[in-house]
Amino acid sequence: MAATATGIHHRSYTSELRLRATRAEYLRLGLMTVLLLVLPFVLDNFWLSQANLILIAVIGAVGLNILVGYTGQISLGQGGFLAVGAYSSAILSDRIGLPTPLAIIAAVLLTAAVGTFFGLPGLRLKGLYLAIATLASQMIIEFVIRRWDWLTLDQGYLNVERLNLFGFQIGGRQVFEQQWYWVLLLLAGLTVLTARNLFRTGLGRSFMAVRDQDIAAEAIGVNIPRAKLTAFAVSSGFVGLAGALTAHYSEVVSWEKFTLDVSILYLAMIIVGGLGSIAGAVYGAIFMTLLPELIRQLSLGLGDTLPFLADQLPAVRNAVFGLVIILFLILEPRGLDRIWQRIKDYFRFWPFRY
């Protein structure tokens, strides 16, 4: 139970089942909670909107990591699944008139269904073949939402009304970001908690068994097709939630927000954060959402000395994006999560090196 120099010794099953065991872990959790609660009062509207985007990205990245990092099923169809969530929630709430929470739940279920359908090729394929199959699903979903005029009423985009939760209306510009922050923080927190716990259940373990050695997993009685399809369903459910929240938060849905680039961005998040780590998905979502803004600030700051940077901002941003993916994969394939672990280890073992 207590952390000693030689590790953590559990003396009862309940202590072993805890998510957090040591005092340092509780301390960090407490600090983080305080930080998250104080954040909306110290940030201005712009940075608060970045925080909101991060929270949405966290939900999407955790969802994708369940599929890619934990089950080993690579998916390039993230953008398409986000679109399914966004469009269905927007249409159900605004055009059909369903209460927004119900519409969001329906969108989650619908996205899970669509995700399971496009996961079907995964029953026969894996690795690179599956990557190509999901690339196709991205292209097909993108095509459908672009061409199906009924979805957007011939406008090419869809306006979404301001979020209304159980009679509580999100306010105007002054309080908009702050109120959204609480909603999103709650949902992102629940997502992280659900995902953390998922991998302590038999279902979650079967996902990891499929990833690590599918044939061996089958030999010990894991139902592979069921595990794979459930992974697709659970993962796209979370992604659908992220999509629905994108729609209600940005109050406009258009297909440009859900292209292949978005799929790649989300893959980049979980790679940079750490494949197969919930905390990693969170770190990755923070890093990749803030990266464009940091580059923008940097190139504005360097605008006088290096005008090239400021002139070519979009290109520089994409180049850095590509470079970050490559460097992380070569230098630290297990991502920010592993780096953080190493930092913690360093302090824990100090003054020894190991």
Place this chain on the structure above:
Amino acid sequence: MSTFINQLAYGLADGSILALAALGFVLIYKATGVINFAQGEFLLVGAYMFYTAFVVMDLPLVVAVLFGVVVATLIGVLVERLILRPMVGENPISIIMVTIGLSSLLKALVQAFYGTSPKSQPNLLPRGSVDILGASVPINRLAAILIAAVVLTAFTVFFRKSRHGIAMRAVADDQQAAMTMGISVRRIFALAWALAAVSALIAGVLVGDISAVDNNIAAFGLLVFPVVILGGLDSVPGTIIGGLTIGLLKQFTAGYLDPGLATVIPYIVLVLILLVRPYGIFGETRIERV
């Protein structure tokens, strides 16, 4: 009838260029086991390198072609050395992602140096049209088919007859056995990337000449996936059959049904093939054991 002949020529021209692009993809996959998502960007970079040599630096055509080939080879070898070699032994997801990162990087570099507006270059292929069975078919399409056919034949002969080609096939077949026979697997890997870059260069220049040199070339490159899945990921003849089939299918859909549908039809075919025959027409079926 005349429309049909026209569609046929356009489809075959697109298809043969696709086959060239897919050839590079298959070369890399066969020799090194890497799925290269940056193949489209190789086309893009190739087209811009040639544009730089031919239009910006105003070199004569032959020198410009040579310049393009040298740069393409260099890029291919560098990519293999700097990015893929450290990744040997990683899981497929990481290797796919590293090439996706590479594609993002290459596209951004091209954009930074050349901007996003299309560039026009003087015509390489003869313009005008010939009359075939009452249809007027542009000569440049026919020339593209011819060039692609010559290049594909040259590559096929290279694999069958030359020392390096045979070494490449040996490495593709069994790396360890090839190594014990004294073949340098590293050099073959580099060769595969260099050849892939060169075939992409030729494909890129042809696309650039038929339409324009701009960022859309990379999107054209994404079509290699339907092609290689149809033909089989590790089959050189498969790229030709796959390329021509996808090219024709796309053209006929655009001509007879709906131009919008033509952009997505290759991917629908891709999913259907994966469901029915995942290893394509000529692909090697992999049997897995623990």
